Amino acid sequence: MAGHKVSAxxxxxxxxxxxxxxxxxRQLRNLLPNESVVYFADxxxxxxGTKPQSQVREFSVQIGEFFRERxxxxxxxxxxxATAASLSALEETFPGPVIGVIGPGAQSAxxxxxxxxxxxxxxxxxxVQSGVYDRELEDLGLKSAxxxxxxxxFVTLVESGLEDREAVQGAVKRYMKPFHESPVDALILGxxxxxxxxxxxxxxxxxxxxxxxxxxxxxxxxxxLEERGLLAEPDSQAEYKFFVSGDVEAFKRNLRMVxxxxxxxxxxxxxx
Numbered sequence: 001m002a003g004h005k006v007s008a009x010x011x012x013x014x015x016x017x018x019x020x021x022x023x024x025x026r027q028l029r030n031l032l033p034n035e036s037v038v039y040f041a042d043x044x045x046x047x048x049g050t051k052p053q054s055q056v057r058e059f060s061v062q063i064g065e066f067f068r069e070r071x072x073x074x075x076x077x078x079x080x081x082a083t084a085a086s087l088s089a090l091e092e093t094f095p096g097p098v099i100g101v102i103g104p105g106a107q108s109a110x111x112x113x114x115x116x117x118x119x120x121x122x123x124x125x126x127x128v129q130s131g132v133y134d135r136e137l138e139d140l141g142l143k144s145a146x147x148x149x150x151x152x153x154f155v156t157l158v159e160s161g162l163e164d165r166e167a168v169q170g171a172v173k174r175y176m177k178p179f180h181e182s183p184v185d186a187l188i189l190g191x192x193x194x195x196x197x198x199x200x201x202x203x204x205x206x207x208x209x210x211x212x213x214x215x216x217x218x219x220x221x222x223x224x225l226e227e228r229g230l231l232a233e234p235d236s237q238a239e240y241k242f243f244v245s246g247d248v249e250a251f252k253r254n255l256r257m258v259x260x261x262x263x264x265x266x267x268x269x270x271x272x
Contacts, residue, residue, distance in 0.1 A: 006073040006096060008229065009236050011036035012221070013067030014076045015060075017048040018159050019251070020193030021078030022258035024101070025240070027214040028076075029259070032222060034232040036239040038070055043246030044271070047155050049124025049191070053085040056126070060086035062271070064094045066243075073230050076221060077101065078214075080123055080190050084130040097224040102127075104220050105188050105213030106136035112209040113186035115141040120179050120208075122201075123190030125150035133190060147182045151175045151194070158193040161253055172200045179205055186211050196258065242266040 012028065014021055018041050025037055040063050042048075048056050060082045067075055074097040075090060077083045083100030090098045109119045119142060121133050128150040137146055153171045162168055179187065186209040189195050195212045202210060225231045232238070241264070244251045248268050256262040 006071060006230070008073075009036065009232050010071050010073035011038045011239070011241070012074050012076060013038050013040070013070070013072035014078050015040040015042065015063045015067070015082070016079040016192055017041070017046040017081070018043045018155070018193070019254040019258060020155070020158065020191060020196075021076075022255065023192050023195045023212065024076055024078040024214040024217060026258060027218045029238075031215070031218045032232070034234060034236040034238055036232070036236070037241070038067060038072055039240070039242045040066060040269070041242065041244045041246070041251055043159070043244055043251060045245060046159065047124065047152070048079060048081040049126040049152060049155065051126070053126070053130070056082055056085040057089050061089055061093055064090045066269070068094060072096065074098070074221060074225060076217060078192050080105070080192065081126040084127055084132040097221070097228065097230075099217060099221050099224065101192060101213040101217050102132055102136060104216035105190060105211060106133060106140055108211045108213055108216045109137065109186050109188050110140045110142065112211055113184075115143055117185040118144050118147065118183065120147040120149070120184035120187040121190045122149050122151050122154075122175065122187065122194060124155065125152055127190055133188065147178055147184055149175055149178045151191070154197060155191065155193050158196050159250075159254070161257060162196065168197065168200055172197065172204050176201065176204045179208070184208060188213065240264045243269045245269050245271060
C-alpha cells in the first residue's frame with residue numbers, strides 16, 4: 001500500500017447514497033465492535049438507483065479517494081447500486097480490501113433457500129436492471145429464475161424517516177404483488193435501505209425468509225482483514241465519524257432511527 005499508511009486500528013470506510021448503509025454500520029457495530037468506522041452518505045446526490053452506472057461509478061471512485069485520504073484500511077460499498085456499478089473500479093483504485101454487498105447477499109440467499117428453492121429480489125431499478133444478482137445466483141447454482149421487483153419509492157420513504165406509516169404500508173403492498181403471484185422461499189433485501197422495512201415486508205409475506213446482505217458482508221470483510229493481519233486490536237476503542245454531502249440534520253435524525261443515537265460527529269462535505 002505505497003503512500004497509504006494503515007494499521008490494524010485504522011478505520012473501515014463505508015459509503016452509500018444515504019441512510020441505507022447505516023444498516024451495514026449496525027452490523028459492523030454488532031459483529032466487529034472494536035473496529036472504527038468512517039461513513040460517507042452521499043445524500044446531496046441521492047438517489048443512485050435512477051442514475052447511469054457510469055455516473056455512479058464516477059461518484060464511487062471519488063468517495064474511495066476521500067476514504068484513502070482519511071487513512072481507511074478497507075472499504076465497504078454499502079449500496080447495491082454502487083456495488084453493481086463500481087466494485088471492479090474500486091478494487092483497482094483503492095489500495096486496501098474492497099467488498100460490496102451483492103456477492104454476500106447472493107451467498108445468504110442460497111444459504112436460506114438452497115439451490116432448488118425460489119429466490120426473490122427487491123432493489124433499486126438500477127440494481128434490478130443490471131442483472132448482477134441473476135448472474136451471482138446462477139454462478140452459485142440457483143436452478144430457478146430470480147423473481148425481481150424494483151422498489152424506487154422505498155429509498156425515499158426511508159430517507160424521510162419512515163414517518164408516514166400509511167404510505168409505507170401502501171408501498172409495501174404494491175411492491176410485494178409479484179411475490180404473491182410467484183411465491184418465493186427467500187427474499188433478498190437488495191438495497192441497504194430495505195432492512196429498515198423488514199417488519200412491514202414480513203407482515204405482507206409471512207413465512208418468507210428475508211435476507212439482509214449486511215451480515216454476510218461484515219463476516220466476509222472480517223475474514224479479509226484477518227488474512228491481512230488488519231483486524232483491530234481486541235482492546236481497541238471504536239470511533240465513528242460520519243460525513244454527508246446533503247442535509248446534516250436530516251441525516252442525524254436517520255442516525256437515531258438506525259443506530260439508536262445521534263451524538264456521533266457528523267460533518268458536511270461540499271464536493272467541488
